[in-house]
Amino acid sequence: MGITWQDSLLLILKTTSQILTAGIAITAFSLLLYALTFNLRDQVARSFAVIMLCVVIIFTSEAISSISTQIAVLDFWGRVEWVGIVLLPPSYLQFSDTVLSTTGKVSRWRRRWAVRLTFLASLVFLAALPFPSIFGYLVTDRPPAPHFTISFLTDLFTIFYLVVMALAWFTFMRALRRTVTPTSRRRMIYLLFGAAAPALGGFPYLLYGSEIAAQHPLLFWSVSVLTSLLVGTLIIVMAYAVAFFGVSWPDRVVRARLFKWIMRGPVTASFTLTFATLVRRAGEMYGNATYTAAVPIVMVGTVLLFEHLITVFGPLAERFLFYGRDSESMELLHLLQDRMLSRDDLRQFLETVLAAVCDQLQAPGAYLASLNGDQMELVVTIGKTRFEGKQVSNALSALMAQKEDFPQLFQWGDDLLVPITNGEEEGKFQLLGLLGVSQMAKLPADEEQSAALTLLxxxxxxxxxDWHLQEQVFKSLESLSPQVEYIQRLRAAGSYDQSNVLEESSNLNGDLTQWVRDALTHYWGGPKLTDSPLANLRVVKDAIENHEGSTANGVRAILRAAIERNRPEGERRFTGEWILYNILDMKFVEGKKVREIASRLSMSEADLYRKQRIAIEAVARTIQDMEQETYHESLDH
Known part of the structure; x- marks a missing residue:
């Protein structure tokens, strides 16, 4: 007897359901990692991560059970699945409580104890889970899928599940009513819809509906497929709403980051799993081995194809979906990032120019110095010159100070110097630097050489x-960044609780950077440390208490902690990534001199001072974050 169309449809639905179940597990795990990576400091994101962990346990166990036929394996993974189901209600209640707290309704003893009691009740259910006589036996010989029998404890858990979920949704509605701004209210609605996914998809419906499902398998698997699609979609909606909690990034950054994460993670992995499963099932249908050589080929090809598509079309999707009316400005920023002239780029180009100069003039060497403030900074040398390495020439700086007007070409000892000027208004010229040609005792007489030197x-x-213009842009961005970040913090703080705007502004004093700078200058003792206004911050007050009331030790401890937070991971190095930390540690903690630090970090003193200012601002922002963490911890307690 051949296979009927009902059997074929049933097989397709069952396979689709298995793929979607695994896809939900992959998506939940990816979103769990996202929350732990970008939002770990926020209590809403941490509670969301716990829910995602429960979803991962539930759907991973279900996916493994769906492809196994061994009773022991089915029983083990079935009970592991119940671990996630049992922990889901208290996790939901905790999540709803943290969401309500974000709106300004701080968790008091009743809500706090309700969460604790639900977790305690879940532990009781978990303790009974290994005992079939208490929690039920596994049924494997009845369609449509393996499930557990009903027991008194499962009935009790069902009541517990429904009551706790109802309390959680009541708390969600309270949070929704407390939101004021249209944006926060819209995101809270997204959160409410998305939060329905784990609650709907996590409950074991076969516990009570196995008889109906056995009589109507096509209906059961059709509903299973639709439910899985709905759960997967709503989980992403829930993650989208949670992604805005606890971060001060612009909305477009949050959206773009989550979009990339989902496309490169769940979407790519789910399609890879889908195609690999289809190839494997096709091999089974045609009598081949379950695992053929085509499976890894399809998997690798799918990953590479999707990564290629994301790389090519991802920026277009971001521009269309997230930039909106700011698309032109964002394009300029991306253009600046892509075409920025780095120091290495500048050095390589100028080395090419100097090599051409030496070739045209038959000179043994050449060098180029750039004007940095009132000093000449040697940028690049090639061949034999009077300079050693990349040290700045005091002689060039003195020469520049002696001359008010530079001729087009002039001799400097045995070297030929060519001023590099930038034309300005009223016939005046701004000196940008000097190009020197070694051992050129006379000016080039050949017209071709003169023309080549002029062109180069x-x-x-x-x-x-362009380098100087770019530096001016960066300085403008550096001065603008603290104010923009402060505005973003205020915007994020007041999204769900407008009182946070006042609290945030009272904590974030505009003189914070100056306070940090003063305290660092007297890091090992002095009035700017002992009398620092930083002592009025909550986080510093706690540190002072931990240091037996010593203001100096408390302020110093917070400064040290803030510096360490700016330390990159891994072993200490003297590379670009470590510049800010090395400046802070060497200048203020170790007390080394500026010239020694500049020499050790291979930079000019002017560049060191500029980087030092950026490093101090980074410490101030870190202390600002620490102060906010202390404030939120005080609310939790």
Whole structure:
């Protein structure tokens, strides 16, 4: 007897359900990692991560059970699945409580004890889970899928599940009513809809509906497929709403980051699993081995294809979905990022220019110095010159100070110097740097050499001018960044509780950076440390108490902790990634001199001072974050 269309449809639905179940597990695990990576400090994100962990346990166990036929394996994974189911209600209640707390309704003793009691009740159910006589036996010989029998404890758990979920949804509704702004209210609605996914998808419906499911298998598997699609979609909606909690990034950054995470993680992994499963099932249908060589080929090909598509079309999707009316401004920022002239780029280009100068003039060496403030900074050398390595020439700086007007070409000892100037208004010229040619006792008499030198000087001028303009842009961004970040913090703080705007503004004093700078200058003792206004911050007050009332030790401990938070991971190095930390540690903690630090970090003193200012601002922002953490911890307690 051949296979009927009902059997074929049933097989397709069952396979689709298995793939979707595994896809939900993959998605939940990916979103769990996202919450732990980007939102770990926020209590809402931490509670969301616990729910995602329960979802991972439930759907991973169900996916493994769906492809196994051994009774022992089915029983083990069936009870593991129940671990996630049992922990889901208290996790939901805790999540709803943290969401309500975010709106300004701080968790008092009743809500706090309700969460604790539900977790305690879940532990009781978990303790009974290994005993079939108490929690039920596994049924494997009745369609449509393996399930556990009903017992008194499972009935009691069902009541517990429904009551706790009802309390959680009541708390969610209270949080929704407390939101005021249209944006926060819209996201809270997204959160409510998304939060329905684990509650609907996590309950074991076969516990009570196995008879109906056995009589109507097509209906059961159709509903299972639709439910899985709904659960997977709503989990992403829930993650989208949670992604905005506890972060001060602009909305477009949050959306773009989550979009990339989902596309490169759950979407790619789910499609890879889908195609691999289809290839394996096709092999089974045609009598081949379950695992063929085509499976890894399809998996690798799918991953590479999706990564390629995401790389090519991802930026277009971001521009269309997230930039909105700011698309032109964002395009300029991306253009600046992609075409930024780095120090290595500048050095490589100028080395090419100097090599061409040496070739045209038959000179043994050449060098180029850039004007940095009132000093000449040697940028690059090639061949034999009077300079050793990349040390800054005091002689060039002195020469520049002696001359008010530079001729087009002039001799400096045995070297030929070519001023690099930038034309300005009223016939005045701004000196950008000097191009020197070693051992050129006389000016080039050949017209071709003169023309080549003029052209190459123009090339160097173009690079130096763009470099100076780029530095001005960066300085503007550096001065603007603290204010923009402060506005973003206020916006994030007041999204769900407008009183946080006042609290945030009272904590974040505009003089914080100056306080940090003063305290660091007297890091090992002095009035700027002992009398620092930083002592008025909550986090510093706690540190002072921990140091037996010593203001100096308390402030110093917080400064040290803030510096360490800016330390990159891994072993200490003297690379670009470590510059800010090395400056802070060497300048203020170790007390080394500026010249020694500049020499050790291979930078000019002017560049060191600029980086030092950025490093101090980073410490101030870190202390600002620590103060907010202390404030939120005080609310939790």
């Amino acid at each position: 000087t123009e090339r160097a001028k173009l690079a130096l001018r």
